[in-house]
Amino acid sequence: MSNGRYGEYGGQYISETLMNELLYLEEQYNYYINEPEFVNELNSLLKEYAGRPSLLYYAERMTEDLGGAKIYLKREDLNHTGAHKINNVLGQVLLAKKMGKTRVIAETGAGQHGVATATAAALLDMECEVFMGEVDTKRQALNVYRMELLGAKVHSVKSGTKTLKDAVNDAFRDWIARVHDTNYVIGSTMGPHPFPMIVRDFQAVISSEAREQFLEKEGRLPNAVIACVGGGSNAMGAFYNFIDDEDVRLIGCEAGGKGIDTPYNAAALTNGKIGIFHGMKSLFNQGDYGQIAPVYSVSAGLDYPGVGPEHAYLRDSGRAEYVPVTDEEAVNAFEYLSRMEGIIPAIESAHAVAYAMEIAPKMDKDDIIMICLSGRGDKDVRSIAEYRGVDLNE
Amino acid sequence: MSKIANAFKNGKAFIGFLTAGDPSIEKTVEFILAMEEAGCDLIEIGIPFSDPMAEGVVIQDANVRALKHNTTTDDVFEIVKAVRAESDVPLVFLTYINPVFFYGYEKFFKKCNELGVDGIISPDLPYEEKGEIVDIARKNDVDVISLIAPTSKERIQKIASDASGFIYVVSSLGVTGMRSEIKTDLKSILEDIRDVTDLPLAVGFGINTPEQAKNIGEIADGVIVGSAIVKIIEEHGEDATSVLKEYVSSMKKACN
Numbered sequence: 086m087s088n089g090r091y092g093e094y095g096g097q098y099i100s101e102t103l104m105n106e107l108l109y110l111e112e113q114y115n116y117y118i119n120e121p122e123f124v125n126e127l128n129s130l131l132k133e134y135a136g137r138p139s140l141l142y143y144a145e146r147m148t149e150d151l152g153g154a155k156i157y158l159k160r161e162d163l164n165h166t167g168a169h170k171i172n173n174v175l176g177q178v179l180l181a182k183k184m185g186k187t188r189v190i191a192e193t194g195a196g197q198h199g200v201a202t203a204t205a206a207a208l209l210d211m212e213c214e215v216f217m218g219e220v221d222t223k224r225q226a227l228n229v230y231r232m233e234l235l236g237a238k239v240h241s242v243k244s245g246t247k248t249l250k251d252a253v254n255d256a257f258r259d260w261i262a263r264v265h266d267t268n269y270v271i272g273s274t275m276g277p278h279p280f281p282m283i284v285r286d287f288q289a290v291i292s293s294e295a296r297e298q299f300l301e302k303e304g305r306l307p308n309a310v311i312a313c314v315g316g317g318s319n320a321m322g323a324f325y326n327f328i329d330d331e332d333v334r335l336i337g338c339e340a341g342g343k344g345i346d347t348p349y350n351a352a353a354l355t356n357g358k359i360g361i362f363h364g365m366k367s368l369f370n371q372g373d374y375g376q377i378a379p380v381y382s383v384s385a386g387l388d389y390p391g392v393g394p395e396h397a398y399l400r401d402s403g404r405a406e407y408v409p410v411t412d413e414e415a416v417n418a419f420e421y422l423s424r425m426e427g428i429i430p431a432i433e434s435a436h437a438v439a440y441a442m443e444i445a446p447k448m449d450k451d452d453i454i455m456i457c458l459s460g461r462g463d464k465d466v467r468s469i470a471e472y473r474g475v476d477l478n479e
Numbered sequence: 480m481s482k483i484a485n486a487f488k489n490g491k492a493f494i495g496f497l498t499a500g501d502p503s504i505e506k507t508v509e510f511i512l513a514m515e516e517a518g519c520d521l522i523e524i525g526i527p528f529s530d531p532m533a534e535g536v537v538i539q540d541a542n543v544r545a546l547k548h549n550t551t552t553d554d555v556f557e558i559v560k561a562v563r564a565e566s567d568v569p570l571v572f573l574t575y576i577n578p579v580f581f582y583g584y585e586k587f588f589k590k591c592n593e594l595g596v597d598g599i600i601s602p603d604l605p606y607e608e609k610g611e612i613v614d615i616a617r618k619n620d621v622d623v624i625s626l627i628a629p630t631s632k633e634r635i636q637k638i639a640s641d642a643s644g645f646i647y648v649v650s651s652l653g654v655t656g657m658r659s660e661i662k663t664d665l666k667s668i669l670e671d672i673r674d675v676t677d678l679p680l681a682v683g684f685g686i687n688t689p690e691q692a693k694n695i696g697e698i699a700d701g702v703i704v705g706s707a708i709v710k711i712i713e714e715h716g717e718d719a720t721s722v723l724k725e726y727v728s729s730m731k732k733a734c735n
Contacts, residue, residue, distance in 0.1 A: 098576060098603045100533050101638075102628035102652060244539055245530060254532050261533070262653030264630060361576045361603070361611075362530065374551045375581025376529040 089278020094394035111279040141298035154448035168460030170201035176287035178205035181268035188212040194249035195386035196228025198272030203237035213237040218248035273316025274393035277364030288322025309334040312457035315387035319459035340382030341409030351380035354407040383412035386433040414439040431460030486521035487679040491734040492701030496523040498541035500550025517724040518731030526574035533602040535656025571598035592619035639675035658685030689733035696734030
């Protein structure tokens, strides 16, 4: 796509102060992504440090139990730091270092992206500060401590709804004051161009590996690829190399929260309207007069009132489908996968598991589903216990 | 001829900003008229937004206060209507682009034209995205005010040559808010812009004391003050009128 546009979506709706920096970032990215030394260094980090390629695991018990399509899990949860976030972060922090920056900042919702950024910053010897909504610092206190252990400074964001969108606001506010020495390592396929493209490219390793792994294991591609969508980075990564394979259904699962008919959800592709926010034209949950709406999800990582522009485009073009999955369905799937396969998924990824549980039984036994298991669920154990009314402090 | 030019006819211009609906619709009208009376040459009216990304804490809080009692874009137009019943002071909107997009560009700018809004400043609409509104705004005689930042460098040429109304020169990196010191080499930036355009140049971000206003007044055509005014409104609430007048009058004097 030229000019950072995905159909009518995308663009660069951001302060003039940041424009030259974004243009410079794009130029530097285009240079390094074609430079063999950078590519080798990144690939070596992905292999030796993050543990790639991630496994494509056949979930046999789950498949038999559901009695339909064969289910494979793309095990991004097994990456170092426990989620797909590291793929993007290693790329962006390495790029920042090559660009001569000494400091990186990041926003985080569930804490996974913050932990990944703090990790890469420790490894590559960069200063790191992470912005996290106050509500999320409470939901994910362990990740706050984890980031601090890794040497990062965590800012508890107290403005607005005190969640992910407000963390993004404060990260941009920090960046605009320190463009000279700082790169904003954005965590999803969102924000002004070139961020949606950069993050997608670094996450596309998920689908390039999966494609090869399917051809090797099954001699064919899957019928459906399912991933959860907040800003949309693991989904974009899981979809990207299948976009031209028209027989592969691409399905994104959004946070349906307490239901899409209630105000308590974060389903921008289902309920959102087109708007301009956080540097991009895309779909956003918004109220009358274009005020960005407070959103809700049991999952801090999906608790965002918008979605990356390429997903909005894939929806409009009909290439991908997007469905809302409720808290209750996601929590059931969280428990189901834990018991059935001995894998505790991130509550975000559990949204994708839930939808696979719904459609697999209706599909043929010859059909194949890939679930992008974007992260592991250790971080969620406390909040799921709370959801179920279990008091862990008793 | 743009009405905004009038703002720069009375010596160095003093440009004041406030957030619409803070603390109330009626008070915003009163404050605008009082600021004009005290010497404000142009008034920027902020349309409240849930996520004012380019603002520091003072203006963020004003947005929160205005939205707490649900100030809408239509309310802001009512403010303009009430002000226009009594005054010709040039008015521009300071607004993030989403409320304008949501309202509908055609409808928004038609209303600006009908009610007498002279310009629009949008902190999240850089040169590359101006196309969103520029034709519709022009058709309705609303100037789209361009911003130039200390980081703009070679972008100055294209931004300034395509600007209208006045140019908003951002004094320093970072978000809005009062600063004790402005370190940017503004003089050379202003010279670079003057090489390209004859439009008036007003400097904003961080300015709050008469001394700063004096220094800026010596090199620019106008001084823009937001957070310091909003802070007075925050502290004095409904009773801010006399303090505002005193402050605006001292600042207008200082820039000249």
